[in-house]
Amino acid sequence: MAESRLFPENFVWGAAAASYQIEGAAYEDGRGLSVWDMMCRKENAIWNGHTGDVACDHYHRYKEDVQLMQSLGLQGYRLSISWPRVLPEGVGRANEAGLNFYDRLIDELLAAKVTPYVTLFHWDFPYALYARGGWLNPDSPDWFAEYTQVIVDKLSDRVTYWMTLNEPQCFIGLGHRDGIHAPGDKLGWAQVLQAGHHALLAHGKSVQAIRARAKTTPIIGFAPVGVVSIPATESPADIEAARQSMFSVSSKSLWNNTWFSDPVFNKQYPADGLAIFGQDAPQVKSGDMDIIAQPLDFYGCNIYQGTVVKAGVDGKPEVVPFPDGYPQSAFRWWITPECLYWGPRFFWEHHHLPIMITENGISSMDWVAVDGKVHDPGRIDYLQRHLLAFARAGADGVDIRGYFQWSIMDNFEWGEGFKERFGLVYVDYQTQQRITKDSAHWYSEVIRTNGESLR
Ligand code: FCB
Numbered sequence: 001m002a003e004s005r006l007f008p009e010n011f012v013w014g015a016a017a018a019s020y021q022i023e024g025a026a027y028e029d030g031r032g033l034s035v036w037d038m039m040c041r042k043e044n045a046i047w048n049g050h051t052g053d054v055a056c057d058h059y060h061r062y063k064e065d066v067q068l069m070q071s072l073g074l075q076g077y078r079l080s081i082s083w084p085r086v087l088p089e090g091v092g093r094a095n096e097a098g099l100n101f102y103d104r105l106i107d108e109l110l111a112a113k114v115t116p117y118v119t120l121f122h123w124d125f126p127y128a129l130y131a132r133g134g135w136l137n138p139d140s141p142d143w144f145a146e147y148t149q150v151i152v153d154k155l156s157d158r159v160t161y162w163m164t165l166n167e168p169q170c171f172i173g174l175g176h177r178d179g180i181h182a183p184g185d186k187l188g189w190a191q192v193l194q195a196g197h198h199a200l201l202a203h204g205k206s207v208q209a210i211r212a213r214a215k216t217t218p219i220i221g222f223a224p225v226g227v228v229s230i231p232a233t234e235s236p237a238d239i240e241a242a243r244q245s246m247f248s249v250s251s252k253s254l255w256n257n258t259w260f261s262d263p264v265f266n267k268q269y270p271a272d273g274l275a276i277f278g279q280d281a282p283q284v285k286s287g288d289m290d291i292i293a294q295p296l297d298f299y300g301c302n303i304y305q306g307t308v309v310k311a312g313v314d315g316k317p318e319v320v321p322f323p324d325g326y327p328q329s330a331f332r333w334w335i336t337p338e339c340l341y342w343g344p345r346f347f348w349e350h351h352h353l354p355i356m357i358t359e360n361g362i363s364s365m366d367w368v369a370v371d372g373k374v375h376d377p378g379r380i381d382y383l384q385r386h387l388l389a390f391a392r393a394g395a396d397g398v399d400i401r402g403y404f405q406w407s408i409m410d411n412f413e414w415g416e417g418f419k420e421r422f423g424l425v426y427v428d429y430q431t432q433q434r435i436t437k438d439s440a441h442w443y444s445e446v447i448r449t450n451g452e453s454l455r
Contacts, residue, residue, distance in 0.1 A: 015408040024058065031098055035125045046417050067112070091146050117162075123182065142205065159216075160218055176191070197283070201288060231308075305336050348398040357402065
C-alpha cells in the first residue's frame with residue numbers, strides 16, 4: 001500500500017514578514033510616524049541603537065523580493081500593512097502614495113502566483129493616535145475599524161485572506177506592561193488590561209468591517225502567540241496536564257492562550273484569569289463580547305517553542321525544566337520540535353477551527369561563507385523537525401491548512417535590532433544585497449514536493 005501523504009493536497013506553503021521589520025522608507029512618500037519610530041529613538045531601547053528607518057528597504061525593492069519568493073516557489077506570503085503609511089494621522093486623510101504601494105505589492109504577488117495573506121496590525125501603531133491615548137482610548141476600536149475599511153476597500157478585490165491582530169500578548173504585554181516593545185510603556189495592570197480589551201474590540205470591529213465590505217468572500221483569522229505546553233511523556237496524565245496548562249491562566253501575565261482567545265471564541269474572559277487579575281480586570285460594557293466574538297475561519301498561531309509539562313501532585317501541571325545544555329537558537333529560544341505537534345493538536349481539539357501556522361522559524365548566526373553562500377544547517381534541521389511534527393498532527397486528524405515560515409528574509413527584530421537573523425534569505429544591510437541561504441533552497445524543495453522531501 002502506498003504511504004499516505006504528509007500534508008493535505010491544498011496545503012499552503014508560505015513565509016511571512018511584517019511592515020516595520022522590512023519596509024524602511026520610514027520618512028518617505030507621506031508615511032506618518034509609528035510608535036516604533038518613536039521607540040527606536042529612545043535611548044538604549046533597541047540593541048545597538050538600530051532602527052527600522054531603512055531595514056530591508058523592501059519599500060523600494062519589493063519587485064526583487066517578490067521575484068525571490070517566486071523563484072523559491074512560495075505559494076503564500078504573509079505581509080502586514082503599515083497603518084501610518086496609509087493613514088498618516090491614523091484616521092481621516094488617506095495617503096494615496098502609501099495605499100498605492102500595497103496596491104502594487106499585491107499585484108506583483110498575484111502576477112508571481114504568490115497568494116497574499118494580509119495582516120492588518122503587526123504592531124506599527126500610528127504615533128498620532130498614541131498621542132491621543134493609543135489603545136487606552138475607548139475610541140481605538142473605531143479607529144482600527146476605519147483603517148480596516150480603507151484597506152478592505154482598496155485591496156479586497158484581490159485579497160481573500162485576512163488577519164486582524166498579530167500577537168496581542170506582545171504589543172499589549174511587552175509594549176504596555178514590560179516596556180520593551182513600542183510604545184515602551186510600563187503601565188499598571190488595570191490600564192494594560194483595558195488596552196487589551198480595546199484591542200479585542202478592535203479585532204471584532206475589524207472582522208465586521210471586512211465581512212461587510214469585502215468584494216470577494218473573505219477568509220479571516222488572527223495570529224496570537226501559541227503558548228505551547230508539551231507533555232513530558234505521552235501518558236494520559238501528562239497529556240491532560242499539558243492540555244490544562246495550555247488553557248489556563250496561572251499567573252499575573254498575558255503569556256497564555258486564553259486571555260485573548262476566550263473572549264474571541266467563548267464570549268468571555270477566562271474565569272481563572274479574572275480571579276487572578278481581580279480588581280484590575282477590564283471594564284466590559286454590555287454588547288462588547290458580542291462584538292469581540294465574531295466567527296473566524298481559521299485559528300492562526302505563531303509558534304516557536306514550547307514548555308515541557310508533566311502531571312505533578314494531584315495531576316496538576318508542573319513545568320519540567322530543560323536539562324543543562326539543552327539545544328537553543330541564537331536568540332536563546334529552546335528548540336522543542338514537538339511544539340508543532342501538541343500546539344496544533346490542542347488548539348484544534350479546543351476550537352475546532354482549521355489550523356494555520358502563521359509563524360515558525362529560528363534565528364541563527366548566519367554569515368556569508370568563503371564560497372559566497374550562506375550555510376544554515378541549523379535552520380534546515382529546525383524546520384525539518386518542526387514540519388514533521390506538524391505533519392504528525394495532520395496524521396492524527398488535525399485540520400492543518402498552511403505553514404508560514406518566519407521569515408522570508410532577515411529583518412529588524414524589534415528590540416534586538418538586526419542582531420537576530422530569522423530569514424530564508426540573507427540580507428546584507430550595508431548593500432541591501434540578498435543571498436538565498438541553503439535553507440531557502442531546501443524549503444523550495446519541500447514546497448515542490450508538498451512536504452514529501454521531509455521523509
Ligand atoms: C514574533 C513576531 C515577529 C517576529 C518573530 C521572531 O513574535 O510576531 O514579528 O519578531 O516573533
